[in-house]
Amino acid sequence: MTRPADRPAPTLRARLQAASQRLLGAHCADDLDDARLQAELLYGEAAGLDRARVIAAGGGAADPTALERLEALLLRRLGHEPLAYILGWREFYGLRFEVGPGCLVPRPETETLVEAGLAAIREHPSARRVVRVADVGTGSGAVALAVARHALIAKVIAVDVSTGALAWAARNRRRLGPMERVVLLAGDLLEPIAEPLDVVLANLPYIPTEEFEALPDEIRASEPRLAVDGGEDGLDPFRRFASQLPEHLADGPVAVLMEVGAGQAGTVTDLIVDAVGRPETTTAVHRDLRGSRRVVEVRAGYPPGAGAAPGG
Numbered sequence: 001m002t003r004p005a006d007r008p009a010p011t012l013r014a015r016l017q018a019a020s021q022r023l024l025g026a027h028c029a030d031d032l033d034d035a036r037l038q039a040e041l042l043y044g045e046a047a048g049l050d051r052a053r054v055i056a057a058g059g060g061a062a063d064p065t066a067l068e069r070l071e072a073l074l075l076r077r078l079g080h081e082p083l084a085y086i087l088g089w090r091e092f093y094g095l096r097f098e099v100g101p102g103c104l105v106p107r108p109e110t111e112t113l114v115e116a117g118l119a120a121i122r123e124h125p126s127a128r129r130v131v132r133v134a135d136v137g138t139g140s141g142a143v144a145l146a147v148a149r150h151a152l153i154a155k156v157i158a159v160d161v162s163t164g165a166l167a168w169a170a171r172n173r174r175r176l177g178p179m180e181r182v183v184l185l186a187g188d189l190l191e192p193i194a195e196p197l198d199v200v201l202a203n204l205p206y207i208p209t210e211e212f213e214a215l216p217d218e219i220r221a222s223e224p225r226l227a228v229d230g231g232e233d234g235l236d237p238f239r240r241f242a243s244q245l246p247e248h249l250a251d252g253p254v255a256v257l258m259e260v261g262a263g264q265a266g267t268v269t270d271l272i273v274d275a276v277g278r279p280e281t282t283t284a285v286h287r288d289l290r291g292s293r294r295v296v297e298v299r300a301g302y303p304p305g306a307g308a309a310p311g312g
């Protein structure tokens, strides 16, 4: 059917508004702003444009080929496939990480682990030479690569038990570098690491199994269970990590930082203090941008005054 000559084609902005409403109606977005952002990113993917150009083009007509592609991408999203898997990437700590089935999509709250980890590396007494860092449960390589890019003195050993996740980490290391300062190893927690570690960072699965079963489809059905389910109380991987820790720590000053879930900070702090097993430990809990107690830090042997890390 032809459109009456006096009825102009809907603008791209109107098309995106309609797409946003569909996303919101299918509970694929938190609110209208989130839905609009997703619609813009999906159209950008369909049209080969970045988001700024999509917004700038909003007053004109949409490209019909891109609209067809948008519809296909929208249907995937309306089926609750994670947005980052559809786009093939997610921004984390100012870097673009390639992601897809087999690896967890990096979350904004994990930037707290990077931030606190960078401080522990910079304040480490051997920071003029090389600081040996581990990223345990590296997934897409987000933490390892963000840290290596921002701390030139860090040599990072990144471990994951999932070879599927490690393949994504390897892709990201190739794209983002630095190749020579990030080593990827397959294995269980700290086991594959042969050299003593100065700073250990870990974002292990911490969601209790019962809560995992109640998670939205988008996470439960799409992202790897191995990356999310931490067993009955969420802390199974933490206990095994703590039992492996003593033999992997350097003799000198050390810092261990772990991302945790709601209500876990106290228990994890105790677990790590015991595992570090030194008289002179200091502890801190770092809050994420939403104010949740997100990262537990235990240091031993740092000079007094270093790491006046926030408590609470």
Ligand SMILES: C[S@@+](CC[C@H](N)C(=O)[O-])C[C@H]1O[C@@H](n2cnc3c(N)ncnc32)[C@H](O)[C@@H]1O
Residues within 6 Å of the ligand: 103, 104, 105, 106, 107, 110, 136, 137, 138, 139, 140, 141, 142, 143, 159, 160, 161, 162, 165, 187, 188, 189, 203, 204, 205, 206, 226, 227, 228, 237
């Ligand atoms: C919560 S995800 C974190 C991924 C990534 N570091 C991030 O922050 O986006 C946990 C990761 O730990 C890995 N993992 C689970 N159990 C492990 C184990 N026993 N040893 C090593 N890695 C493990 C999972 O495969 C997953 O990639």
